[in-house]
Amino acid sequence: MADEILQQAQELLEGQIDFQGQKTTELISTIILATSGLLAFIIGFAQQNIYYTLWVGLGGAAIAFLVVVPPYPFYNRSPERWLPKRSGMAGSGIEIDGKRIN
Amino acid sequence: MHSTLVRVQNVFGFFTTVAFCTALLTALSVLLIPQHPRASIELRNVQVVKGRPHYYSPKKEEYAHIKFDLDADFTSLFNWNTKQIFVWVTATYPSSKTSSSAPPSQAIIWDTIINSRSQSHPFNPLQLIKSATTPTKKSSKAKSPTKKKDPELEPGIIRLKNSKPKYQITDISGILSERTNVTLEVGWNVQPWVGALTWTLPEGMEIGRWKGVKGGKSKAFDMPPLKGKTASSETVVASGGTPKAAEASAVI
Numbered sequence: 001m002a003d004e005i006l007q008q009a010q011e012l013l014e015g016q017i018d019f020q021g022q023k024t025t026e027l028i029s030t031i032i033l034a035t036s037g038l039l040a041f042i043i044g045f046a047q048q049n050i051y052y053t054l055w056v057g058l059g060g061a062a063i064a065f066l067v068v069v070p071p072y073p074f075y076n077r078s079p080e081r082w083l084p085k086r087s088g089m090a091g092s093g094i095e096i097d098g099k100r101i102n
Numbered sequence: 103m104h105s106t107l108v109r110v111q112n113v114f115g116f117f118t119t120v121a122f123c124t125a126l127l128t129a130l131s132v133l134l135i136p137q138h139p140r141a142s143i144e145l146r147n148v149q150v151v152k153g154r155p156h157y158y159s160p161k162k163e164e165y166a167h168i169k170f171d172l173d174a175d176f177t178s179l180f181n182w183n184t185k186q187i188f189v190w191v192t193a194t195y196p197s198s199k200t201s202s203s204a205p206p207s208q209a210i211i212w213d214t215i216i217n218s219r220s221q222s223h224p225f226n227p228l229q230l231i232k233s234a235t236t237p238t239k240k241s242s243k244a245k246s247p248t249k250k251k252d253p254e255l256e257p258g259i260i261r262l263k264n265s266k267p268k269y270q271i272t273d274i275s276g277i278l279s280e281r282t283n284v285t286l287e288v289g290w291n292v293q294p295w296v297g298a299l300t301w302t303l304p305e306g307m308e309i310g311r312w313k314g315v316k317g318g319k320s321k322a323f324d325m326p327p328l329k330g331k332t333a334s335s336e337t338v339v340a341s342g343g344t345p346k347a348a349e350a351s352a353v354i
Binding site: 013014015016017021022023025026029030033034036037038040041044045047048049050051052053055057059061064065068069070071 | 103104105106107109110112113116117120121123124127128131181182183220224225226227295296
């Protein structure tokens, strides 16, 4: 019971996402950060106010963190379908209390 | 990107790269903005008196008290990336009468820091949010004339009439009287938010869209002979404090 809770907490903390999700987050973070940097420069230059550059850049970074960092469910929509476990075929041959450990 | 910690590290790492590139673009964009500073400086009055660097000093030196007029327009030095500019006036004179190979002596007689508008009125989005959330309370007050904004003056205009020097200057030899060929010069240093510091562009010089200062040099004058050799007219520089600029409000 305690092990289960601990495992859940660990999963939540680690926030693992599947391979497709990793690809998506990579793409999204790159796009958000690059466009916010470019936009920050353009807005600041157009308005002739460097504070706009600062805050637009920081805001873009904050959005990137919010969108990418938490393990949202849509980053876990295509779990990898591993091959089924082939039991008994290549066992290690170690037995504990009459049970075979693979 | 498989776990939270890795995603935090990756996003932050790329953010630093983006921030650096934006800063680089900002620093380089300054080159596109034309600069055409103009300054005219004239001598008003000059006196040379004997004095001591501080009260207990046994050494006596000659101090020049130079009053001047300065009329300068440095507004074009203020672009979106300017934090502040430092402006100074130097007195330049030949170091020795005999050898012309020695570099001239220079001493600053007056200086000031001019803040840009972005420095004096920083923009903070948190204030926008604050004022947006409490509009009902202040709506009645906003109509009252108490909320008066300062006139949006472009910083960088200096008008000094008969200004006292901030610093009384002396020479390493201790003798300043009857020096010849003294000129007053205006110099500046632009301090940007990001990027390189830039210094005075001398007259006639041109770098891209940046033009050198128009004027910025006074006519040559000579130092007068020593005034009042009696002990009563001695000045003590340190205890007297540095004289302040004639009108602080004249610097906008």
